[in-house]
Amino acid sequence: MGLHDLLEMLPDAALLVAPDGSILFASRSMEDVLGFQPRELVGRDIEALLPDGQRRQHRRYRAEYGRDPHPRAMERGLQIMGLHQSGHAVPLAISLAPLSDDEDPVVLALVRDLTETRRREMDLLHAQRMGALGQLATGVAHDFNNLLTVISGSAGSLSEMLPEGHSGRAEAEVILEAGRRAAGLAHRLLSLARRGSRVVAPVDLNHTVTNMEAVLSRVLGDTIDVRLELGATGGPVLADPDEIGQVVLNLAVNARDAMPDGGTITFITEVLGADSATVPCSDGSTSDPTAVVLRVRDTGVGIEDAVLNRIFDSFFTTKSDGTGLGLATTRDIVERFGGSIRVSSTTPEGTEFEVTLPLAVACAR
Numbered sequence: 001m002g003l004h005d006l007l008e009m010l011p012d013a014a015l016l017v018a019p020d021g022s023i024l025f026a027s028r029s030m031e032d033v034l035g036f037q038p039r040e041l042v043g044r045d046i047e048a049l050l051p052d053g054q055r056r057q058h059r060r061y062r063a064e065y066g067r068d069p070h071p072r073a074m075e076r077g078l079q080i081m082g083l084h085q086s087g088h089a090v091p092l093a094i095s096l097a098p099l100s101d102d103e104d105p106v107v108l109a110l111v112r113d114l115t116e117t118r119r120r121e122m123d124l125l126h127a128q129r130m131g132a133l134g135q136l137a138t139g140v141a142h143d144f145n146n147l148l149t150v151i152s153g154s155a156g157s158l159s160e161m162l163p164e165g166h167s168g169r170a171e172a173e174v175i176l177e178a179g180r181r182a183a184g185l186a187h188r189l190l191s192l193a194r195r196g197s198r199v200v201a202p203v204d205l206n207h208t209v210t211n212m213e214a215v216l217s218r219v220l221g222d223t224i225d226v227r228l229e230l231g232a233t234g235g236p237v238l239a240d241p242d243e244i245g246q247v248v249l250n251l252a253v254n255a256r257d258a259m260p261d262g263g264t265i266t267f268i269t270e271v272l273g274a275d276s277a278t279v280p281c282s283d284g285s286t287s288d289p290t291a292v293v294l295r296v297r298d299t300g301v302g303i304e305d306a307v308l309n310r311i312f313d314s315f316f317t318t319k320s321d322g323t324g325l326g327l328a329t330t331r332d333i334v335e336r337f338g339g340s341i342r343v344s345s346t347t348p349e350g351t352e353f354e355v356t357l358p359l360a361v362a363c364a365r
Contacts, residue, residue: 033112244333308343
């Protein structure tokens with residue numbers, strides 16, 4: 001059995017590299033690692049298998065190794081990026097060994113694809129981070145609830161003390177409503193941290209938007225005019241009421257930020273007719289072709305195409321203070337209950353978000 005036959009039996013891909021860097025032999029496993037057949041590699045320069053930015057540095061490494069050739073184990077080997085035949089980079093671990101005591105020996109390089117290893121490392125890191133975030137979320141939610149108890153209790157006492165029709169009583173009622181919604185947010189934060197279940201109930205979009213009008217007016221400021229054009233919705237949708245409220249609030253706050261000099265946000269609801277496309281339900285089934293649409297339209301500066309293509313990406317933001325847009329979360333909420341969200345924008349005329357949710361009665365059939 002010759003050397004080449006032995007190299008073909010190794011678990012890692014193998015290369016024999018001449019002192020000048022040309023490839024003398026490549027095992028069949030190289031096709032699994034970088035997509036090249038062995039005959040395509042023989043005679044090529046070893047640096048041709050690396051991205052452009054690493055080739056010059058690798059030549060220096062190879063020259064240094066040539067001055068002191070010695071076995072280098074895989075676990076201590078050089079980790080570099082290889083260039084796959086398709087053009088994408090592949091993380092590699094390399095072990096080296098000279099095949100003779102000559103001054104310029106042929107070098108055996110064993111090559112291992114680290115893609116799966118890196119993926120497992122990232123999965124583990126992600127799991128650790130999520131565990132830490134879960135602990136943090138639990139602590140924050142409990143502290144937040146404690147503060148809300150004081151705020152809501154004081155607002156409730158104030159509301160009872162003031163006579164009917166007093167302007168301060170209306171303000172106290174707004175605080176109470178905001179406190180109830182904030183308590184729902186804290187509850188969802190705890191549910192997320194504990195991987196708990198959500199509250200799913202019939203939600204009337206018109207009722208949700210109307211109830212939030214007073215809160216939105218204070219959150220959005222005096223320069224923003226809030227208009228409601230609420231049509232027939234055909235019935236409720238099945239969703240978490242607090243999460244639907246979060247969708248409304250997220251879209252409204254982003255619309256406000258697009259109108260630094262003031263403007264108008266219009267909330268529009270309508271029902272899709274029987275000639276509309278079928279809508280998926282949250283359980284994976286398909287409903288009758290009837291759904292409710294909520295449109296949130298602003299008169300802001302609009303969104304450029306480059307931003308529009310990324311607007312639903314996690315952690316993407318255009319805000320100078322680094323706070324997120326919340327649109328990835330908004331989309332997740334909508335899709336979780338069988339709906340969809342779309343955005344259209346014209347600079348500098350404004351933006352419209354369209355949220356479509358299947359009717360509860362349609363999904364229940």
